Structures are given as C-alpha cells and as structure tokens.
Amino acid sequence: MAWFMLGLLVDVQLPGGESVADLFSATKALLDFVYMAQYSVHSGATLVALERSLSEFHAKKDVFIRLGIRDNFLLPKLHMMTHYVRAIKLYGTTDNYNTESTERLHIDFAKEAYRATNHKDEFPQMTQWLERRKKMLQHANYVEWRLLRVQREQRDLIAARQEIHWRPPDMACPLHHLMTKHPSRKAVPVAELVSSQGYGATFFRAALARFVVEFDNPALARNDVEAQALQVRFPFATLPVFHKIKFRNVKYHDKETLDSIHARPRQIGQNDEVLIPARFDTALVRVRQSENLEARNGLAGKIPFNSVSNNTHM
Known part of the structure; x- marks a missing residue:
C-alpha cells in the first residue's frame, strides 16, 4: 500500500476545492517516518530527519479533519511515534521489531x-x-x-547400577606424601593414643622407644636395642596427631589425590551417640635405609620401627 499511495494522491480531485498539496505533504511525511524508522543503522542526521518528518505530518494533518476523514487523532500508534527517537537512542534500532507477536496473541486471546x-x-x-x-x-x-522426571529418575537409576563409581588410579608412578601444615589435633594425650577407645595404638610407647634407640645408635644389635628401649623415658605427655596423609604425583597427575590414609577415632555426642564413626586405614609402610647404614648393620633391607606393624594407622 505504501508503494502506491503517493501515486494515487498526485492528481486526486478533492471536494470543496481543497488543495491536494497538504494531503500529499502529510502523507509523504508519514511515509518518510515509517521508512526511516526501519533503518538498521542510524546517525544524528537520520534521527533529526525522523523528528522533522513527524513534525511536518502534525503540521499538515488538519487536512484529514477538513476532508471529514477523521474527527481527532487520539490514536495509540500515532502517540507512540513521538517516543521512537528516544527509544532508538536508548535501546538501538527498530529493524528487528514487528507486530506478529501481538497479532498472534489476538487470535489466541480474542478470536x-x-x-x-x-x-x-x-x-x-x-x-x-x-x-x-x-x-x-x-x-x-x-x-x-x-x-519426564520419573523417566529421568529411572534412567539415572539404571545408569547408576551399571556405572563404575570409582576406579583405582594408576599407581605405577612413584607417590609423594602430602600433609597439612598444622596437625588435626595439636595436643593428644598419650593415654588416649594407646587406649582402645581412642586411637588404639597399643604398642606406641614401646615402638617409639625402640625407634629412638635405633636412630641414636644404628649399629646396636637387636637385643641391645630392646634392653636400652626399656630405659627410655619421654619428657612429654601429649603429641600432635595428623588424621590424614595424601599421596600425589604432580608430574603425571597434577594435584589429583591418588591415594590417602585416614586415622581418626570416633566422635561421641552429648547423648552418647556416635557423631562420626572411627576410621583407621591399613597401610603397608616401607622405610628405606641408606647403603652405609645397611652395611654397618649387616642387614640388607632391615626396617627400623617394625614393631609398630600392629599399629600402622599411627
């Protein structure tokens, strides 16, 4: 319709001797506004031209009243045109806007x-x-x-039954232990360490005494170590305790924890209920000695502190 409208108005005969110039100018100004409002790119000059065309339409629109086409111009769409320039400056061009959504809603909600x-x-x-x-x-x-939720839960249940939740990491690479900077408990009484209700390290005192003797006198025979260990007295009543040791290989597995050892007693609440159960992992520990020490002892592969094997979780 916009393509042919001006062509129809060029030589139209208006009643009452009314000039076609005002009708032509008002129609042209409104068409200019409609086309310029659809620009995909705007500048200061195009926005000024947009406002000018709208002002020209309002200056010439009285011709529609004189011809008896309309009594007033209280139209929502005509009022919205006054906000176009401001909306373009705030939100961008109008090239992606249309009335299809409202027309479709009119079908659903009205017709x-x-x-x-x-x-x-x-x-x-x-x-x-x-x-x-x-x-x-x-x-x-x-x-x-x-x-859909029931179907998804059923699929998840089947997948969970078939899925392997945990796979042991590749342990072919050497592991390096990692411990926290501060102990889990700073001062644990030795009585709690050796108690069966605590950490359960029953032979802790004897094993620690033998380790101290062998560390100070690595050339002693086994019987001498046992004899001197009975004379060892410790000048402390508490010890710091770590509840976890992690093992990593940063070279091949970055910061992934490949293995860990836990050692913690159970925690009892006020009503004698177990808040956290005890956990003591079994670990096989190999302590390597220097070649000179092994030569002096004459025992290749001798493992000091081996009497603590029954309490490896400490």
Whole structure:
C-alpha cells in the first residue's frame, strides 16, 4: 500500500476545492517516518530527519479533519511515534521489531475465546474460558514434567547400577606424601593414643622407644636395642596427631589425590551417640635405609620401627 499511495494522491480531485498539496505533504511525511524508522543503522542526521518528518505530518494533518476523514487523532500508534527517537537512542534500532507477536496473541486471546461463547454478553464468558484454558495448560505441563522426571529418575537409576563409581588410579608412578601444615589435633594425650577407645595404638610407647634407640645408635644389635628401649623415658605427655596423609604425583597427575590414609577415632555426642564413626586405614609402610647404614648393620633391607606393624594407622 505504501508503494502506491503517493501515486494515487498526485492528481486526486478533492471536494470543496481543497488543495491536494497538504494531503500529499502529510502523507509523504508519514511515509518518510515509517521508512526511516526501519533503518538498521542510524546517525544524528537520520534521527533529526525522523523528528522533522513527524513534525511536518502534525503540521499538515488538519487536512484529514477538513476532508471529514477523521474527527481527532487520539490514536495509540500515532502517540507512540513521538517516543521512537528516544527509544532508538536508548535501546538501538527498530529493524528487528514487528507486530506478529501481538497479532498472534489476538487470535489466541480474542478470536478463539469469542468463538467459544454464545455471542451474547461475551466478555465474562471469554474471561472465564481463558482462565479455565490457562489452568488446563498449567496442569498439562505439570503432568508432563512429572512423567519426564520419573523417566529421568529411572534412567539415572539404571545408569547408576551399571556405572563404575570409582576406579583405582594408576599407581605405577612413584607417590609423594602430602600433609597439612598444622596437625588435626595439636595436643593428644598419650593415654588416649594407646587406649582402645581412642586411637588404639597399643604398642606406641614401646615402638617409639625402640625407634629412638635405633636412630641414636644404628649399629646396636637387636637385643641391645630392646634392653636400652626399656630405659627410655619421654619428657612429654601429649603429641600432635595428623588424621590424614595424601599421596600425589604432580608430574603425571597434577594435584589429583591418588591415594590417602585416614586415622581418626570416633566422635561421641552429648547423648552418647556416635557423631562420626572411627576410621583407621591399613597401610603397608616401607622405610628405606641408606647403603652405609645397611652395611654397618649387616642387614640388607632391615626396617627400623617394625614393631609398630600392629599399629600402622599411627
């Protein structure tokens, strides 16, 4: 329609001897505004031209009243044109805007609702029909969501049964132990360490005494170590304790924890309920000695402190 409109108005004969110039100018100004508003790129000059064309239309629009086409110009779309320049400056160009969404909603909310009435006092009927339709759609969406959720839970359960939750890491590479900077408990009484209700390291005192003797006198025979260990006295009553040792290989596995050893007693609440159960992992520890020490002892592969093998979790 916009393509042919000006061509039809060029030589149209208006009643009452009215000049076609004002009608032509008003129509041209409105068409200019419509086309310039669709630009995909705007500048200061195009926005000024957009405002100028709208001002020209308002200056010439009285011709439609004189011709009896309209009594007033109280039109929402005509009022919206006054906000176009400001909206373009704030939100960008209008090349992606159209009225298809509102036209489609008019079909759903007006035409179909009207067809569902008896065409008498239709407004309350349309409102009630739309409300019931909305509730039905919401219920249908809820039922579909529940069915999909049940199916997803069943698939997850089957996958969980088939999935291997944990695989042992590749232990072919050497492991390096890593411990926290500060102990888990700073001062644990030795009595708690050796108690069966605590850490359960029953032979801790004897094993530590033998280790001290062998460390100070690596050339002593086994019987001499046992004899001197009985004379060792410790000048402390508490010791710091670490509850976890981690093993890593940064070269091949970065900061991934490949293995770990836990050693912690159970924690009891106020009502004698077990808050955290005890955990003492079994570990096989190999202590390598220097070649000179092994030569002096004459025992290749001798492992000091081996009497603590029954309490490896400490």
